[in-house]
Amino acid sequence: MSQLLHDEQQQGNTQQTSCSAPSSISLKELSLELSGTKILKNVSFDLSSAGINCLVGPSGAGKSSLLRCLTLLYDNWQGKITMDGIAIQSWPKGADALRRHIGLIAQKPSIFPTSIYQNVIFGLSRQERKQDQQKWVEACLRKAALWDEVCNRLFDPASTLSIGQQQRLCIARVIALNPNVLLLDEPTSSLDPRSKQLIEASLYDLAKNIPVLCVTHDLEQAQRLQGQMIFMCDGKLIETAPTNDFFQSPKRLETREFLRWSVCNCDE
Numbered sequence: 001m002s003q004l005l006h007d008e009q010q011q012g013n014t015q016q017t018s019c020s021a022p023s024s025i026s027l028k029e030l031s032l033e034l035s036g037t038k039i040l041k042n043v044s045f046d047l048s049s050a051g052i053n054c055l056v057g058p059s060g061a062g063k064s065s066l067l068r069c070l071t072l073l074y075d076n077w078q079g080k081i082t083m084d085g086i087a088i089q090s091w092p093k094g095a096d097a098l099r100r101h102i103g104l105i106a107q108k109p110s111i112f113p114t115s116i117y118q119n120v121i122f123g124l125s126r127q128e129r130k131q132d133q134q135k136w137v138e139a140c141l142r143k144a145a146l147w148d149e150v151c152n153r154l155f156d157p158a159s160t161l162s163i164g165q166q167q168r169l170c171i172a173r174v175i176a177l178n179p180n181v182l183l184l185d186e187p188t189s190s191l192d193p194r195s196k197q198l199i200e201a202s203l204y205d206l207a208k209n210i211p212v213l214c215v216t217h218d219l220e221q222a223q224r225l226q227g228q229m230i231f232m233c234d235g236k237l238i239e240t241a242p243t244n245d246f247f248q249s250p251k252r253l254e255t256r257e258f259l260r261w262s263v264c265n266c267d268e
């Protein structure tokens, strides 16, 4: 039995204090068409069972759409996406169960109109909430690099947090579900430098145990995070490479142009 399916069966019986067993993800010839336009064109790459992957590319390259395919928010794509060898479309308990394993953090933080504490436990089932709940909330807030700033005001409305803190709260809420994979769509694009730094530290730590796929426009951030670079343009995968190779010796002309100008003319 795969580790994931085993975890699925154990869910609700145990409350772990670290993220779930790592998973590997594989995309093979992923294509997506929306309103008659090809948005993704035969995109293939793998995410290994831990580590940071930065997905970069010009606006409109299809990065957000790809994250939506990975979480089955779009399900009309062609190709194959597997997690630990299991096709995600046939995930045992459906798309909602899959989304517990593949956490998605959006660009703008979406907090619920309740307390900081309640936001962290929002996605947990009633059974999960009974077990060591306060310790779990603390562990998740620590992993999201927010604990020190909120430990004395856990029951204040989450809306009283700064935007940077709200984004970290969203990360804590996703971590609370013990995801096997974490996806982030430009998570720090509108944040203050301190929150950006704390989120990067948090991602770096989380990526020791699970694969993290972070869409970013910030090439300096990608260099700081290290790991694997994935460069897309016009719905196509152009190049994947370890971070240092990508920046120091890019193989493709399109990559060199993108690194120099932040644009790519591959569709011309």
Ligand SMILES: Nc1ncnc2c1ncn2[C@@H]1O[C@H](COP(=O)(O)OP(=O)(O)O)[C@@H](O)[C@H]1O
Residues within 6 Å of the ligand: 034, 035, 037, 039, 057, 058, 059, 060, 061, 062, 063, 064, 065, 066
């Ligand atoms: N629902 C939709 N219908 C038609 N086209 C869409 C839809 N959503 C996104 N697109 C188009 O798909 C392309 C890729 O969008 P997106 O995935 O948001 O790119 P990125 O995140 O890289 O900026 C863009 O040209 C965008 O206009």
Ligand SMILES: [Mg+2]
Residues within 6 Å of the ligand: 063, 064, 065, 185
């Ligand atoms: Mg986008």
